[in-house]
Amino acid sequence: MDSVVVNHIVKTYGDVRALTDISLTVEAGELFGLIGPDGAGKTTLFRILTTLLLPDSGSALVCGLDVAKDWREIRTRVGYMPGRFSLYQDLSVEENLSFFATVFNTTVKENYDLIRDIYVQIEPFKNRRAGKLSGGMKQKLALCCALIHRPDVLLLDEPTTGVDPVSRVEFWDMLDRLKKQGIGILVSTPYMDEASRCDRIALMRDGRCFTTGSPGHVCQSFQKLVYSVRSANMYKLLADVRSWPGTYACYTFGDSHHLTLKDDAPNLENLETCLKEKGHTDVLLNPVKPGVEDCFMELGAN
Amino acid sequence: MKILLYLLEKECKQIKRDRFLPKVIFIIPVLQLAILPFAANFEIRNINISIVDNDHSVYSQRLTEKIRSSGYFKLSDISLNYEDGLASIENDKSDILIEIPVNFEKDLGKEGEARVLIAANAINGTKGGLGSSYLSGIIQDFNSELGYGFSQAAGGIASKYLYNPRLNYKNYMVPGIMVFLLTLIGGFLSALNIVSEKEKGTIEQINVTPLSKSLFLLSKLIPFWIIGFILLTIGIFIAWLLYGLIPVGSFGVIYLFAAIYLIAFTGFGLAISSISSNQQQAMFTAFFFIIIFALMSGLFTPISSMPEWAQWLTLFNPLRYFIDVMRMVYLKGSLLSDLSVHFFVICLFAIFFNVLAVIGYRKSN
Numbered sequence: 031m032d033s034v035v036v037n038h039i040v041k042t043y044g045d046v047r048a049l050t051d052i053s054l055t056v057e058a059g060e061l062f063g064l065i066g067p068d069g070a071g072k073t074t075l076f077r078i079l080t081t082l083l084l085p086d087s088g089s090a091l092v093c094g095l096d097v098a099k100d101w102r103e104i105r106t107r108v109g110y111m112p113g114r115f116s117l118y119q120d121l122s123v124e125e126n127l128s129f130f131a132t133v134f135n136t137t138v139k140e141n142y143d144l145i146r147d148i149y150v151q152i153e154p155f156k157n158r159r160a161g162k163l164s165g166g167m168k169q170k171l172a173l174c175c176a177l178i179h180r181p182d183v184l185l186l187d188e189p190t191t192g193v194d195p196v197s198r199v200e201f202w203d204m205l206d207r208l209k210k211q212g213i214g215i216l217v218s219t220p221y222m223d224e225a226s227r228c229d230r231i232a233l234m235r236d237g238r239c240f241t242t243g244s245p246g247h248v249c250q251s252f253q254k255l256v257y258s259v260r261s262a263n264m265y266k267l268l269a270d271v272r273s274w275p276g277t278y279a280c281y282t283f284g285d286s287h288h289l290t291l292k293d294d295a296p297n298l299e300n301l302e303t304c305l306k307e308k309g310h311t312d313v314l315l316n317p318v319k320p321g322v323e324d325c326f327m328e329l330g331a332n
Numbered sequence: 333m334k335i336l337l338y339l340l341e342k343e344c345k346q347i348k349r350d351r352f353l354p355k356v357i358f359i360i361p362v363l364q365l366a367i368l369p370f371a372a373n374f375e376i377r378n379i380n381i382s383i384v385d386n387d388h389s390v391y392s393q394r395l396t397e398k399i400r401s402s403g404y405f406k407l408s409d410i411s412l413n414y415e416d417g418l419a420s421i422e423n424d425k426s427d428i429l430i431e432i433p434v435n436f437e438k439d440l441g442k443e444g445e446a447r448v449l450i451a452a453n454a455i456n457g458t459k460g461g462l463g464s465s466y467l468s469g470i471i472q473d474f475n476s477e478l479g480y481g482f483s484q485a486a487g488g489i490a491s492k493y494l495y496n497p498r499l500n501y502k503n504y505m506v507p508g509i510m511v512f513l514l515t516l517i518g519g520f521l522s523a524l525n526i527v528s529e530k531e532k533g534t535i536e537q538i539n540v541t542p543l544s545k546s547l548f549l550l551s552k553l554i555p556f557w558i559i560g561f562i563l564l565t566i567g568i569f570i571a572w573l574l575y576g577l578i579p580v581g582s583f584g585v586i587y588l589f590a591a592i593y594l595i596a597f598t599g600f601g602l603a604i605s606s607i608s609s610n611q612q613q614a615m616f617t618a619f620f621f622i623i624i625f626a627l628m629s630g631l632f633t634p635i636s637s638m639p640e641w642a643q644w645l646t647l648f649n650p651l652r653y654f655i656d657v658m659r660m661v662y663l664k665g666s667l668l669s670d671l672s673v674h675f676f677v678i679c680l681f682a683i684f685f686n687v688l689a690v691i692g693y694r695k696s697n
Contacts, residue, residue, distance in 0.1 A: 082539055105540055105542045108540065112537065115533070116533035116534050116537045118342070118534055120350070129342055130537075132335055133543050135335070135542075175537075
């Protein structure tokens with residue numbers, strides 16, 4: 031059975047369209063990533079799926095249950111981790127965990143096997159107040175609390191925002207292990223590099239859901255050729271490349287710029303000579319495989 | 333049941349771990365009960381009086397002496413004429429003036445009657461009103477000493493103060509202030525509680541659990557209920573220690589009323605809490621209502637002296653009923669059967685506020 035099914039959901043706040051006709055499916059045991067910048071509507075979608083909000087139109091099923099009708103049942107079967115840390119900061123790690131276990135009418139002992147891998151990492155601090163934990167530790171605790179009632183679906187709203195790179199990698203490793211247990215996971219993130227850790231992704235922007243598919247599939251659907259451009263003066267280079275008539279778009283991408291060309295662009299040698307005329311040295315132009323971020327920037331350009 | 337116990341344990345831990353709250357909870361009652369009854373005193377003393385004596389006779393001298401020795405008045409000046417006396421009031425040097433006319437002694441002796449003029453500054457209405465009535469009392473006294481007026485024939489007016497024989501203002505204030513304390517704890521603390529969960533975002537996590545709303549609200553209500561009881565006990569102890577005040581009636585009646593009253597006011601706090609989205613809003617709303625409740629409760633000014641429409645409004649003020657009950661039990665020893673109407677009304681308030689809290693909490697989602 032599919033863990034999450036979203037059918038043509040629309041949600042508006044007054045004049046603001048937060049979600050416009052969103053549809054997607056998360057299968058059981060699948061790690062599905064919602065990739066999009068702040069304000070794309072990711073949190074609104076999560077709030078609908080966790081039965082905190084009702085959509086204006088469209089329907090959504092979580093574990094085969096309707097979010098509008100079977101909200102009570104859904105709440106016992108979903109593990110939710112809000113974007114903002116929302117455990118009790120004045121309770122200790124252990125107290126938080128047993129609090130949420132009790133609220134879900136279960137015990138820590140009963141489901142300890144599910145959280146063991148994660149919990150052992152924070153166990154040395156189990157008597158520390160949750161508010162005094164580091165960012166990465168907080169996320170691990172929050173994940174433990176979201177898992178303590180053995181949910182069938184895990185909804186994680188930007189779990190890695192504000193977490194250091196090492197903890198982020200660890201976090202995704204944990205999600206990999208969880209999905210192997212058959213839990214369907216819907217996770218949102220503003221970080222493009224995390225997209226490759228998902229089985230499938232959906233690109234979201236301004237309340238719309240664009241390309242959906244595996245990260246590889248999304249990148250393949252990118253029609254244009256992508257080149258990486260480098261020179262000694264990267265800052266000037268960006269402006270100069272953008273002013274070249276054949277440039278469709280050019281963005282900073284790590285230590286190089288990614289360039290896409292117009293269909294009728296002159297050949298690249300023209301660009302190279304053009305750049306050299308403008309005083310650039312060490313110009314390097316190489317074709318690269320398009321990544322998720324390239325697809326995303328393309329969405330923005332459209 | 334197990335869940336409720338666990339929720340309560342969590343609330344208690346949180347209150348205990350708060351650096352600020354436990355101290356405030358216990359310092360407030362001590363301070364309020366130790367300071368307010370002395371400060372909120374309505375006996376008016378030290379009224380500045382200006383005397384215009386146009387007669388300069390033995391009688392006028394005696395009257396002046398009598399006024400000065402009454403203890404209520406402080407002689408600010410002796411003016412030459414009425415205009416000077418009025419100027420003294422205008423300059424705020426005196427609050428009241430009395431003019432003794434020329435031939436005061438002569439007229440009194442000859443005709444058995446003489447008129448004095450009293451003029452009071454009524455900017456401070458209480459001071460002016462009480463001052464002139466004290467002054468009339470003194471003049472009446474003066475009359476009867478000399479054997480004039482009707483008072484001798486009537487045998488004088490004897491008054492006896494029931495239930496508070498020495499008219500001690502503190503006996504009247506302390507039970508009222510205890511009620512005010514319970515209102516503060518029940519109303520404010522609970523108003524801030526749910527809102528703080530909203531601000532910290534923890535309510536988001538609670539809302540996605542299958543926990544029922546009434547159970548959640550109950551876990552918020554019970555701790556403040558218990559704190560209220562502890563406070564009341566401390567208050568009763570302080571009243572005995574500082575003012576030697578022991579209720580004439582039974583403690584049982586006081587605690588019974590307190591129990592229901594606390595349910596009412598924690599409900600009031602929770603209702604505000606569930607419709608506000610941050611602590612500022614909750615604080616301001618609670619403050620607004622509690623100030624109105626306090627001023628219209630009869631704690632400071634007697635309800636019977638309010639205009640009729642205001643008296644009607646006080647019927648919707650829970651504070652009014654409980655203050656009434658406390659004073660009656662403390663000073664008069666009223667029984668539960670004497671207070672059945674009060675009991676019924678406070679129960680209604682308890683139901684009303686808590687229903688409001690549940691509805692408000694639902695709607696906020």
